[in-house]
Amino acid sequence: MSSPKSPLAPTALPNLPEIAGVIRRVARAGYKAWERSDLTFVELAPGTTVAGVLTQSKCPSPEVEWCRKALVLGQARALVVNAGNSNAFTGDRGRTAVEAIAARTAQHLGCAPSDVYVASTGVIGVPLPVDKAEAGLDAAFASAPVGWVDAAETIMTTDTFAKVATQRAVVGGRTVELVGVIKGSGMIAPDMATMLGFIFTNAAVDPAFLQRALAAANTKTFSCITVDSDTSTSDTVLAFATGAAGNPPLAGDEDEGADAFVSALSALCMELALLVVRDGEGATKLIEVTVEGAESDRSAHRIAMSIANSPLVKTAIAGEDANWGRVVMAVGKAGEPAERDKLSIRFGATQVAEHGLAVTGYDEAPVTAHLKGSEIAIGVDLGLGEGRATVWTCDLTHGYISINADYRS
Amino acid sequence: MSSPKSPLAPTALPNLPEIAGVIRRVARAGYKAWERSDLTFVELAPGTTVAGVLTQSKCPSPEVEWCRKALVLGQARALVVNAGNSNAFTGDRGRTAVEAIAARTAQHLGCAPSDVYVASTGVIGVPLPVDKAEAGLDAAFASAPVGWVDAAETIMTTDTFAKVATQRAVVGGRTVELVGVIKGSGMIAPDMATMLGFIFTNAAVDPAFLQRALAAANTKTFSCITVDSDTSTSDTVLAFATGAAGNPPLAGDEDEGADAFVSALSALCMELALLVVRDGEGATKLIEVTVEGAESDRSAHRIAMSIANSPLVKTAIAGEDANWGRVVMAVGKAGEPAERDKLSIRFGATQVAEHGLAVTGYDEAPVTAHLKGSEIAIGVDLGLGEGRATVWTCDLTHGYISINADYRS
Numbered sequence: 001m002s003s004p005k006s007p008l009a010p011t012a013l014p015n016l017p018e019i020a021g022v023i024r025r026v027a028r029a030g031y032k033a034w035e036r037s038d039l040t041f042v043e044l045a046p047g048t049t050v051a052g053v054l055t056q057s058k059c060p061s062p063e064v065e066w067c068r069k070a071l072v073l074g075q076a077r078a079l080v081v082n083a084g085n086s087n088a089f090t091g092d093r094g095r096t097a098v099e100a101i102a103a104r105t106a107q108h109l110g111c112a113p114s115d116v117y118v119a120s121t122g123v124i125g126v127p128l129p130v131d132k133a134e135a136g137l138d139a140a141f142a143s144a145p146v147g148w149v150d151a152a153e154t155i156m157t158t159d160t161f162a163k164v165a166t167q168r169a170v171v172g173g174r175t176v177e178l179v180g181v182i183k184g185s186g187m188i189a190p191d192m193a194t195m196l197g198f199i200f201t202n203a204a205v206d207p208a209f210l211q212r213a214l215a216a217a218n219t220k221t222f223s224c225i226t227v228d229s230d231t232s233t234s235d236t237v238l239a240f241a242t243g244a245a246g247n248p249p250l251a252g253d254e255d256e257g258a259d260a261f262v263s264a265l266s267a268l269c270m271e272l273a274l275l276v277v278r279d280g281e282g283a284t285k286l287i288e289v290t291v292e293g294a295e296s297d298r299s300a301h302r303i304a305m306s307i308a309n310s311p312l313v314k315t316a317i318a319g320e321d322a323n324w325g326r327v328v329m330a331v332g333k334a335g336e337p338a339e340r341d342k343l344s345i346r347f348g349a350t351q352v353a354e355h356g357l358a359v360t361g362y363d364e365a366p367v368t369a370h371l372k373g374s375e376i377a378i379g380v381d382l383g384l385g386e387g388r389a390t391v392w393t394c395d396l397t398h399g400y401i402s403i404n405a406d407y408r409s
Numbered sequence: 410m411s412s413p414k415s416p417l418a419p420t421a422l423p424n425l426p427e428i429a430g431v432i433r434r435v436a437r438a439g440y441k442a443w444e445r446s447d448l449t450f451v452e453l454a455p456g457t458t459v460a461g462v463l464t465q466s467k468c469p470s471p472e473v474e475w476c477r478k479a480l481v482l483g484q485a486r487a488l489v490v491n492a493g494n495s496n497a498f499t500g501d502r503g504r505t506a507v508e509a510i511a512a513r514t515a516q517h518l519g520c521a522p523s524d525v526y527v528a529s530t531g532v533i534g535v536p537l538p539v540d541k542a543e544a545g546l547d548a549a550f551a552s553a554p555v556g557w558v559d560a561a562e563t564i565m566t567t568d569t570f571a572k573v574a575t576q577r578a579v580v581g582g583r584t585v586e587l588v589g590v591i592k593g594s595g596m597i598a599p600d601m602a603t604m605l606g607f608i609f610t611n612a613a614v615d616p617a618f619l620q621r622a623l624a625a626a627n628t629k630t631f632s633c634i635t636v637d638s639d640t641s642t643s644d645t646v647l648a649f650a651t652g653a654a655g656n657p658p659l660a661g662d663e664d665e666g667a668d669a670f671v672s673a674l675s676a677l678c679m680e681l682a683l684l685v686v687r688d689g690e691g692a693t694k695l696i697e698v699t700v701e702g703a704e705s706d707r708s709a710h711r712i713a714m715s716i717a718n719s720p721l722v723k724t725a726i727a728g729e730d731a732n733w734g735r736v737v738m739a740v741g742k743a744g745e746p747a748e749r750d751k752l753s754i755r756f757g758a759t760q761v762a763e764h765g766l767a768v769t770g771y772d773e774a775p776v777t778a779h780l781k782g783s784e785i786a787i788g789v790d791l792g793l794g795e796g797r798a799t800v801w802t803c804d805l806t807h808g809y810i811s812i813n814a815d816y817r818s
Contacts (some may be wrong), residue, residue, distance in 0.1 A: 059741030059749040089737045089749060091766035124734025125767050187721060187738060228720045229638075230735075231742035311637045311720070311805075312595065312813055319814030325533025326639075328498045332468030333640035340468040340498060357500035358534050396720075398810050404721055405728030405806075 003403060008278035008286055008374060008394070009161040016148045016166050017177045019200045021045030021242030025143045026154040029136025031084035031122065031129070037154040039136035042079040042198070043109065048242045049204075050076035050117065051211035053218045055235035061088035062095045063118045064234060066102070070114045074207025076240055077115035078105050079198060081155045082133065083183075084122040088233040093127035100130045104137050119196050119236045121183060122157055152181040155196055158403060159185045159279050165271035169203075169264035171257030172247035176203035180268050182237075184276040186404065188227035197222070197237040197272055203261060204243035206251035213262045214239045214269075221269035224301070224391040227280035228400070229309040239265070277392045282399025285317050286392065287376045294387030299336040301389035306334035307378065314396035320371040322364065324352045327378060342383030347371065355383075412812060417687035417695055417783060417803070418570040425557045425575050426586045428609045430454030430651030434552045435563040438545025440493030440531065440538070446563040448545040451488040451607070452518065457651045458613075459485035459526065460620035462627045464644035470497035471504045472527045473643060475511070479523045483616025485649055486524035487514050488607060490564045491542065492592075493531040497642040502536035509539045510546065517550050528605050528645045530592060531566055561590040564605055567812060568594045568688050574680035578612075578673035580666030581656035585612035589677050591646075593685040595636060595813065606631070606646040606681050612670060613652035615660035622671045623648045623678075630678035633710070633800040636689035637809070638718040648674070686801045691808025694726050695801065696785045703796030708745040710798035715743035716787065723805035729780040731773065733761045736787060751792030756780065764792075 022044060026037040052071045054064045070076075080101050087094045102113040109115075120128060152162035167178045182197035199214075214237070222237060243249065250258050278286055289307045294300035307313055310330040316323040324345045331338050341356035348370030351359050370376065376395075431453060435446040461480045463473045479485075489510050496503045511522040518524075529537060561571035576587045591606035608623075623646070631646060652658065659667050687695055698716045703709035716722055719739040725732040733754045740747050750765035757779030760768050779785065785804075 055741075056744075057738070057741035058743070058745070058747040059737050059752065086734075089734060089752075089762070089765060089767075091750060091764070093766070124737055125762065127766075230719050230721045230738060233738055233741050310639050311809070312639045315810055315813035318810070321814070325495075325498060328468050328533055329466070329639060329642055332464075332466035332642050334467070335465075336467070338467040341500060343468070343498075353498070353534065355500070356498060357502070357536075358498075396810065397814075398807050400720070401724055401727070401805065401807050401810060404724035405730070 003160050005160045006279045006283055008283055013149060013164060014166050016164055016179055019177055019179055019202045019242060020244030021048060021202060022200045023145050024151040025140045026146055026150055027136045027139035027143055029082065029132045031082060031132060038083040039140055040081040040151050040154045041137065041140040044076050044078060044240055045242045045244060046077065048076045048240050049074055049207040049210055050238060050240050051207060051214040052236065052238040053215055055232060057231055057233045059089060059233050061086055061120060061234045062098045063087060063120050064236060066098045067117055067236060067238065070117060073114055075115055076117055077109050077111040079117045079238065080105055080137065081196065082120040082128060083155050083157055085120060085126055085128050086122045086124050086234045087120045087128035088124045090125065090127040097128040097130050097133060101133050101137065104134055108141050117238055119234065121155065121196050121234055124233060148179060148181060155181065155183045157183065158281060159183050161279060163272065163275040163279065165268050165275065167264035167268040169257065169260035171203055171250060171261050174245045174247040176201055176245045176247060176261065178264055178268050180272045182272040182276060185279045186227060186281040187230045187232045188225065188276060188280065199239040199268060201241045202245040203241050204245065204247050204249040205241040206249050209251050210239055210241055213265050217266040217269040220266065221273040225273045225277050226305060226308050226391065226393050227277065274392060277394050280394035281403045282397040283394030284397055285374055285376050285395040287317055287378065287394060288390060288392055289378045290390045291380045291382065292388045293382040293384055295337045295385045296387040297389055300387040301391065302336050303331055303334045304389045304391040306330045308391050308393035311396055314393065317376055318395035318397045322347050322352060322367045322371060327380065331380060337384060338382055339384065344381040344383065346379040348377050412569050414569045415688045415692055417692055422558060422573060423575050425573055425588055428586055428588055428611045428651060429653030430457060430611060431609045432554050433560040434549045435555055435559055436545045436548035436552060438491065438541045440491060440541060447492040448549055449490040449560050449563045450546065450549040453485050453487060453649055454651045454653060455486065457485045457649050458483055458616040458619055459647060459649050460616060460623040461645065461647040462624060464641060466640055466642045468498060468642050470495055470529065470643045471507045472496060472529050473645060475507045476526055476645060476647065479526060482523055484524055485526055486518050486520040488526045488647065489514055490605065491529040491537060492564050492566055494529060494535055494537050495531045495533050495643045496529045496537035497533045499534065499536040506537040506539050506542060510542050513543055513546050526647055528643065530605050530643055533642060557588060557590060564590065564592045566592065567690060568592050570688060572681065572684035572688065574677050574684065576673035576677040578666060578669035580612055580659060580670050583654045583656040585610055585654045585656060585670065587673055587677050589681045591681040591685060594688045595690040608648040608677060610650045611654040612650050613654065613656050613658040614650040615658050618660050619648055619650055622674050626675040626678040629675065630682040634682045634686050635714060635717050635800065635802050636686065683801060686803050689803035690812045691806040692803030693806055694783055694785050694804040696726055696787065696803060697799060697801055698787045699799045700789045700791065701797045702791040702793055704746045704794045705796040706798055709796040710800065711745050712740055712743045713798045713800040715739045717800045717802035720805055723802065726780065726785055727804035727806045731756050731761060731776045731780060736789065740789060746793060747791055748793065753790040753792065755788040757786050
């Protein structure tokens with residue numbers, strides 16, 4: 001909010017195409033004492049299909065529970081996003097607020113409440129005020145449409161820059177466009193989803209196929225990022241397909257253009273996920289952790305996450321210190337198969353440890369140069385099998401402490 | 410090292426009794442460029458029994474492997490502790506260094522190498538220099554005995570104060586004394602043991618019984634603390650019993666004084682474990698997290714650790730912010746059974762959330778006052794069963810970042 005823009009923010013925004021059947025409006029509901037829009041209303045054309053991945057938290061927000069139910073039907077006419085109040089852990093009052101938002105939007109559009117998807121982000125434990133939400137919705141209904149970036153800015157909380165991405169694919173002879181907007185900066189350790197991400201495409205896609213494609217992309221993207229190991233109660237990624245491109249609806253892997261669409265969706269998810277890490281609270285370095293030679297991909301992922309979540313590894317990178325001993329520590333604590341004397345570690349392209357001990361007399365200069373950069377690569381080879389995973393995180397700095405020691409005030 | 414003493418340090422040291430059969434000597438091996446003793450040699454009387462708990466890291470130091478083997482025999486004549494170099498992840502050279510230390514000490518005492526226990530702490534990945542270790546040992550052999558506090562200071566690394574504790578029990582008509590020394594401040598998330606802790610008693614105790622008692626105490630003490638969720642490669646707690654008190658050796662739960670000894674040992678472990686948390690890197694608050702009403706004790710422990718390891722909970726406490734929403738988040742991400750609408754949370758004695766939502770109009774004044782103190786209590790009731798656990802951690806502050814962004818240099 002008041003933090004300066006992350007040094008890892010992209011220098012330019014991409015050109016974003018319009019997606020036929022997607023109309024964005026924003027308004028100021030006033031969930032917090034801030035002078036900015038904080039309610040986003042996206043109207044979707046009749047026939048839009050939807051897929052989603054949601055937090056695995058055992059204490060999910062009522063918005064997450066609402067979306068989980070609605071996704072079974074696979075149809076969507078609207079998305080409403082509230083910023084500044086997550087409405088999580090608010091009991092019956094929270095549920096009532098979500099139902100009121102869905103009802104009012106459904107009445108406005110003449111659709112079923114289950115066609116309305118709702119997501120909220122912000123402080124936990126304060127019921128979303130229904131009067132503010134309803135007044136905000138009415139203001140949004142009456143307002144002029146806005147661009148993608150306005151919508152991306154309206155869903156922000158501690159984010160320091162608006163996060164958008166786009167991809168394109170040829171499907172059944174038609175060029176289809178995909179646009180995604182996402183927010184997230186702290187409380188990022190998505191468990192099958194990240195904080196709030198929304199993807200829109202004009203492709204025609206069967207909801208079951210869209211769900212499979214989104215879940216597969218998620219496994220390699222949103223589920224591979226972490227800022228602080230803290231998993232949100234509100235993590236939500238929804239993908240909406242309006243079908244306006246007029247391609248024959250994608251329903252199976254063998255359909256023409258299915259591969260291209262899945263690839264484009266996956267690339268878009270990757271871009272969005274990395275934007276979140278680049279805006280990690282207090283981040284000054286983007287860190288890519290690759291683990292190879294594990295007994296399985298799953299084991300590699302767990303070890304990579306153990307490294308990416310280690311405060312000691314993250315502070316060492318913040319200090320531009322090639323302290324690979326902390327990487328060994330993080331491998332050792334992961335609880336996954338590992339043999340110390342087969343382990344190799346690299347920073348950037350430089351092998352610093354091999355087969356369980358430091359590489360004798362390795363040149364520290366390229367390592368030091370690599371660590372002074374803003375994109376850091378840590379590689380671990382366990383030497384056990386073919387399992388492989390890559391995850392992304394950021395460094396842990398004074399900025400994270402400053403942001404989080406007085407967030408609620 | 411150069412950090413000021415933790416504000417959570419005890420104001421006075423306890424009076425420490427001598428333990429017959431335990432003689433401490435220290436020397437400067439010069440493992441780092443510092444003007445202080447860094448090698449501790451403890452001579453133990455013939456007949457001393459020993460028990461230990463060691464790190465579960467998959468990348469343990471050669472010292473840990475050495476101790477694990479030696480513990481099978483249950484006998485000890487010496488303990489050697491090196492500070493400034495953990496000797497972890499150093500391959501054959503690390504193993505050779507440990508063997509050389511054990512051999513030289515065994516020769517000096519006329520015992521078997523397997524009677525010599527070795528522990529090292531400090532930077533990972535640099536082989537312990539054998540010449541410095543041997544010269545340091547020779548200097549120690551020739552030096553005058555020192556007190557407990559000198560030994561506790563000699564095993565320190567980033568610790569800001571010497572950590573010692575004592576307990577007493579009546580066993581078989583004899584009063585037996587227990588003294589413990591411990592070090593640890595960062596990389597603290599012991600997995601069955603903490604960094605380096607050493608307990609000495611003049612009680613006569615069968616090694617198998619001593620092992621059982623130590624393992625049981627460990628489960629409720631060292632395994633219940635965390636500073637930063639990072640588990641060391643060198644975690645070691647050893648308990649030595651010289652038998653000089655002359656009690657009939659303790660060998661079973663039914664023996665006279667067994668309960669008293671086990672209670673004293675457990676209380677001593679608790680004191681030592683809390684001293685480590687009080688010296689957590691950058692700590693300004695000691696945090697006790699109690700989880701009740703879980704499906705099992707194990708489940709309660711996991712949830713408590715999820716709260717205690719959450720950077721967002723720890724920074725909130727640093728900021729004296731009653732942000733209980735972050736506690737909900739940490740419960741939700743633990744992956745253990747929890748039902749949002751049965752969850753209650755308190756800070757200090759004040760219930761702030763009950764049955765899944767904020768307590769209406771609860772008085773923030775006592776909560777604010779509690780959070781301004783240096784000892785913080787967070788209580789969670791899951792409302793599901795009888796499972797219960799308490800763990801201890803510290804807050805996450807700018808001090809932690811400062812200490813760890815340039816530790817190795």
